[in-house]
Amino acid sequence: MVDQASVWQGGIIGLVTTPSKNSSERRAHLVQLAGDLFAEKGFRATTVRNIAEAAGILSGSLYHHFDSKESIGDEILSAFLDDVLAGYRSAVASTDDPRKAIEEIVRSSTATLSRHRAALTMLQNDWSYFSAQPRFGYLRTAMKEIEQTWVEQLERGKQTGVFRADLDARLVYRLLRDILWIPTSWRPSKGAGWSTDEIVDGLLRLLFDGITA
């Protein structure tokens, strides 16, 4: 579709040299490039120059699209959390069975996370940097909702007897949330070829049944 547009533009006007990509597309493309670098090296370790080079422009030119490096980070992080929370909410809304809810949370998380590798790396690597800034206050808010969702489902599962009664819900939440985030942070190259499905299934099996035969 992008091509369609550019062909059309080129056809009529006949003077446009750099056709395609209107403003918001260009912007999205830059966020994408930045995100890839953030995922690879972390937010702080990635320089504005790195991003500009990846885009084939000079670093100063980035400031036509964003007013700061942090606003790129903001865009990535808030999009991620919106997506995560939407998944959690619909997972909880979809069923009354805590085990199914958790299974759904895991599945939705996995899908969401694979779309937001950069955001996760940023949270893991540079949490102390972001969480200290008022601008990123929504990070804490969102994390609280995530925790609440898990704990609620685990507690309900304990009450209905689906989960072991001796589980410490908050402890298990912390472990599970972080466990869930692990595969996302694996570099593509190092994954030895596991598909997302394989990883999710392995993870679910591990969570519910352990490794014992």
Place this chain on the structure above:
Amino acid sequence: MVDQASVWQGGIIGLVTTPSKNSSERRAHLVQLAGDLFAEKGFRATTVRNIAEAAGILSGSLYHHFDSKESIGDEILSAFLDDVLAGYRSAVASTDDPRKAIEEIVRSSTATLSRHRAALTMLQNDWSYFSAQPRFGYLRTAMKEIEQTWVEQLERGKQTGVFRADLDARLVYRLLRDILWIPTSWRPSKGAGWSTDEIVDGLLRLLFDGITA
């Protein structure tokens, strides 16, 4: 012996103001301070000035003790890996039962990790930075040995029927190793008061049996 000497000096001469603290102690103290900061903010995000300030000296003065920031990192990382590998080796040497070996690896890891929080944070946050430098080549070597140890025990467990035959040993290793490392990265303040033992038990229970009742 150092204590003996200082007590004696203090007793007889009565002039010793600073209670001993010889050269290597001072150095170790500085490494400790640096490590705390690295654990909190990551290696790159911690400045030499931060470390010096924590020690109550000027940044340049640190170079009396270390020839670079990296050499502090080196000291922390290599001590950590030496410790981890020693634990793994003795765990494997202590038993023939793969399940016991893994249990032992987990227990030794937990003990080791709590002594080396800084190192772990550094590996997680700044792996791309360190692993790119020849100086830190031993990181890759050590990680390979760690992987091999896990995979061997898991495979043997599968053969003897202790573990499920359908486990993907490398996948499970990756998950388990990272899972094991999770609690260490939790900030003390955020742990809501879990003791190391509680965490280890929760973890082992989770690994072997899952969360299902």
Place this chain on the structure above:
Amino acid sequence: MVDQASVWQGGIIGLVTTPSKNSSERRAHLVQLAGDLFAEKGFRATTVRNIAEAAGILSGSLYHHFDSKESIGDEILSAFLDDVLAGYRSAVASTDDPRKAIEEIVRSSTATLSRHRAALTMLQNDWSYFSAQPRFGYLRTAMKEIEQTWVEQLERGKQTGVFRADLDARLVYRLLRDILWIPTSWRPSKGAGWSTDEIVDGLLRLLFDGITA
């Protein structure tokens, strides 16, 4: 062509305020300024701030144009050696007479050297610094070619009887090369007004005939 364009722009549009000065001109200007300082104080003794101040900018701004102080040095030194070697090669190619070849080498050297005072000072003052670095390996290579050229001409001159048979070619080369470089290192202010020609003539007369009447 660049000139064409700018003239055209200036002519038609009449808006161009700064009379061209494109990127590479600015860069060349900075190299020139740096070279003057290097010639005056030596490479190591000249700080990046010195250079920046001479250019009326801040020291960090220099890194927009060069990626290190050494790369400025590199530019100056390699340009010098390229020039010297070109002169030597064409001197040798221009004649079969060793005496004429040497005379030509001296004349070309003098011309070259006056254009590269900075480079010469750098080689004399900071040779141990540069020659220790792989990056400046070409310095040794070039010096070898220079030596070979001199020695060859001197030897041929001895065989054809133009030069005294008892000359130690390498010793004379070392003396002559260094002698040749002397006047260049004289500060303009101290030269008491000798023209280049006067110096060259004095030098040649000295070389060929000595000071005796």
Place this chain on the structure above:
Amino acid sequence: MVDQASVWQGGIIGLVTTPSKNSSERRAHLVQLAGDLFAEKGFRATTVRNIAEAAGILSGSLYHHFDSKESIGDEILSAFLDDVLAGYRSAVASTDDPRKAIEEIVRSSTATLSRHRAALTMLQNDWSYFSAQPRFGYLRTAMKEIEQTWVEQLERGKQTGVFRADLDARLVYRLLRDILWIPTSWRPSKGAGWSTDEIVDGLLRLLFDGITA
């Protein structure tokens, strides 16, 4: 005589634990070590730590013997110039023949210079550094006397017909003085085995007769 003193001290007092090497010997030894390093790398490029390491002590300990790095330089430079001037004065006093006087100056210089390689390197490399400081004002004074001596002899030679009448005395002085200093700056390793005598003879022959057959 120095030994006499220290033996005597040891004999009478009987408490001196590190016998030999009294204070001034130790000091002279340190100056020697420092000089070697200055000759090799230049004054500024040599660090106080370098010197201390060469002496097997810590950098701070040097300040028991000298109150600053510059005072070491001072010691080396003033000793050199005293020596040079003494040689020049006795050369001039020894004869009425300008040619013999110059020959004697050359011979005395060569002897002096070989004893003061460090000083010469320091003057050549770091002249701008030293000459800018009031403390080293004697450098300019001494250089003036050196120039005067040469010029006088050359002028007298021109009048008596020993030297060519068209010599520019100051120009020739500048050339000859610098020429004379050249071989001293040659690294021992690079000299390809020329003895001091060979070099002096080569030089004198070159000066008086040129290279022409």
Place this chain on the structure above:
DNA sequence: AATGAATGAGTTTTCATTCAT
């Protein structure tokens, strides 16, 4: 939209020097 030049505050590191022990 993009360039290219620059800023300014910050980074790691170096080094002569001081001083209590």
Place this chain on the structure above:
DNA sequence: CATGAATGAAAACTCATTCAT
């Protein structure tokens, strides 16, 4: 005499950001 810890000023370099063109 020597050590070991520290200072403080300066070095080279980095980087997010600004802005005229």
